[in-house]
Amino acid sequence: MTPFLSLKSLCLNLALACFAISGPAISSQQNTQDSSELALSQLAQDINKSVEHRSEAVRQLGQFSGANALIAIARASRDQHVELRLASIDAVEQWSEVAKWDVVSPLVNDASGEVQAAAGRSLVPLWSKLNSQQQQAIQPAVDHYLRQIQQADDSVATWLEVALVAQYQQRNLTAIKAYQKVLSVEPKTEQAVIQMAETYRVEGSNSKATKTLLSGLEEMPKSGAIAHSLGLSFYREQQLKQAGILLKRAVELSPNNPQFSYVYALFIQQDAPQQAITLLKHAVENSQSPQHLYALCDLYIQQKDPLAKPCLAKLKSSAPASIYQDLQNKYSQSTL
Numbered sequence: 001m002t003p004f005l006s007l008k009s010l011c012l013n014l015a016l017a018c019f020a021i022s023g024p025a026i027s028s029q030q031n032t033q034d035s036s037e038l039a040l041s042q043l044a045q046d047i048n049k050s051v052e053h054r055s056e057a058v059r060q061l062g063q064f065s066g067a068n069a070l071i072a073i074a075r076a077s078r079d080q081h082v083e084l085r086l087a088s089i090d091a092v093e094q095w096s097e098v099a100k101w102d103v104v105s106p107l108v109n110d111a112s113g114e115v116q117a118a119a120g121r122s123l124v125p126l127w128s129k130l131n132s133q134q135q136q137a138i139q140p141a142v143d144h145y146l147r148q149i150q151q152a153d154d155s156v157a158t159w160l161e162v163a164l165v166a167q168y169q170q171r172n173l174t175a176i177k178a179y180q181k182v183l184s185v186e187p188k189t190e191q192a193v194i195q196m197a198e199t200y201r202v203e204g205s206n207s208k209a210t211k212t213l214l215s216g217l218e219e220m221p222k223s224g225a226i227a228h229s230l231g232l233s234f235y236r237e238q239q240l241k242q243a244g245i246l247l248k249r250a251v252e253l254s255p256n257n258p259q260f261s262y263v264y265a266l267f268i269q270q271d272a273p274q275q276a277i278t279l280l281k282h283a284v285e286n287s288q289s290p291q292h293l294y295a296l297c298d299l300y301i302q303q304k305d306p307l308a309k310p311c312l313a314k315l316k317s318s319a320p321a322s323i324y325q326d327l328q329n330k331y332s333q334s335t336l
Contacts, residue, residue, distance in 0.1 A: 033064065033066075034066065036064075037061065037064040037066050037068050037069050038068050040057045040060050040061050040064075040069070040072070041057075041061060041068035041069055041071065041072040043057040044057040044058045044061060044072040044073075044075075044076060044084075045072055045075060051081050051083050051084065052083070054076075054081075054083075054084060054087075055076075055081075055083045055084055055086070055087035056087070057072075058072065058073060058076045058084060058087035058088055058090075058091050059087050059090045059091050060091075061073055061091055062090065062091030062092060062093065062094065062095070073088050073091050073092065073103060074088075074103065076088040076091070077089075077103050077104075077106070077107060078106075082112045082114060082115055085107060085110065085112070085115050086114065086115060086118055088103060088104075088107075089103070089104055089107065089115075089118045089119060089122050091103075092104065092122075093122065097126050097129055100122065100123070100126070101123065101126065101134075104119050104122050104123055105119075105123065105134075105137065105138070107119035108120060108123070108137060108138050108140070108141035109141075113144060113148070114148075116140075116141045116144050116145075117141065117144045117145040117148045118145075119138070119141050120138055120140075120141030120142035120143070120144060120145040121142075121145045121165075123138045123141070123142075124138070124142050124145075124165055124168045124169065125168050127168045127169050127170070128168075128170070142165065142169075145165070146162060146165060149161055149162070150162065156182050156185055156186050156189060159178050159179075159181050159182045160178075160179075160182055160189070160191060160192060160195075162174075162178045163175045163176075163178030163179045163182065163192070163195065163196075164195065166178060167195060167198075167199055170202075172199050172202060172203050175195075175196075175199045176196055176199050176200070179192045179195060179196035179199070180196070183196070187219050188219050188220055190216070190220060190223050190225055190226060193212060193213065193215075193216030193219075193220075193226055194213075194216070194225060194226060194229050196212050197209040197210075197212040197213045197216075197229060197233065198229075200212060201233070201236075206233060206236050206237055207237075209233050210230065210233045210234065210237065213226055213229055213230040213233055214230065216230075217230060222253055223253065224249075224250045224251075224252075224253035224254030224257060224260060225250070225254070227246050227247075227249045227250040227253055228246070228247065228250035228254075228257075228259075228260050228263070230246045231243045231244070231245075231246030231247035231248075231249075231250060231263075232247075232263070234246060235247075235267075243267070244267060244268070247260070247263060247264040247267050248264055250264070251264050251279070255282075256286055257286075258282070258283035258284075258286040258287035258289065258292060259283070259287075261279040261280070261282050261283040261286075262279070262280065262283040262289075262291075262292050262295060264279060265277075265279035265280045265283065265295065265299075266295065269299055269302075273299060273302070273303050274303075276299060277296065277299055277300070277303070277305070280292060280295055280296040280299060281296060283296075284296055288318075290315065290318045290319040290323075293311070293314060293315050293318065293319070294315060294319060294323065294327065296311060297311040297312050297315050297327055297331075298327060298330070301327070301330055301331050301334050302334075304334060308331055308334075309331070312324070312327065312328055312331055315327065316328075
């Protein structure tokens with residue numbers, strides 16, 4: 001990741017980086033997508049249109065990975081209008097790490113404090129992937145963001161954000177204190193319970209993580225997310241019976257959460273393969289995730305289920321070729 005690039009180099013970099021997250025093109029939709037992308041890119045760069053409309057077009061372009069989108073977003077990040085520079089940061093929020101860095105990193109030194117703060121907030125989740133020079137480059141913008149939100153108010157939402165930033169930067173004791181402050185004000189803050197437990201886990205104290213989650217579940221007995229996290233915590237402690245009870249409870253509390261169904265399916269697949277298949281089918285229906293589909297195909301193969309073949313055909317269009325081929329080879333060997 002390099003801090004500053006020419007417009008041409010930036011667009012080339014983004015074209016490569018965004019392709020990795022764009023997935024396979026769907027031919028029946030491609031013309032419509034291309035048309036929408038072109039229209040939005042033209043609007044984003046039309047100086048005769050209002051800054052408000054142009055900014056919204058830039059944000060919407062973040063869902064595309066074609067050349068028109070890349071050029072329009074790159075130009076917006078260098079535009080004289082603060083609103084367009086902010087919109088370019090929003091547009092790349094879900095992009096790959098390299099692509100996001102290439103667009104946002106120059107903005108940590110922006111003339112606008114608002115843009116600096118937004119750039120710092122956008123890049124701090126990448127902290128563990130950055131080298132020391134890159135971390136030093138964004139630190140003033142991150143500090144600016146933290147000052148900005150703490151001056152604005154002293155709410156639970158602010159302290160959650162302070163804790164999250166500290167967590168990204170591996171300032172774990174600061175994060176824990178911030179989460180404790182949140183829970184002292186509002187004990188029923190699900191995110192604070194889960195993230196504080198995760199911080200304890202990273203610190204190597206799984207017992208404190210489990211205790212935090214148990215307390216959280218007492219406060220919020222209908223929280224599927226806390227039940228799920230507690231199940232994983234028990235699993236790490238090799239308390240498998242308790243882990244199974246909590247992972248199952250998470251699915252019951254949040255039946256439409258595909259990740260909860262996926263994890264519980266993996267947990268029970270050896271002892272209850274048909275129930276696991278049902279859970280994985282449900283997960284795939286709710287997420288369309290290649291990871292979930294892979295697990296379903298794999299379990300079909302293990303069970304010599306005839307649905308393995310059509311499952312693999314579906315996986316081929318959504319998973320990386322090497323991943324698909326590994327599972328296809330496993331299927332071929334199972335049918336010998």
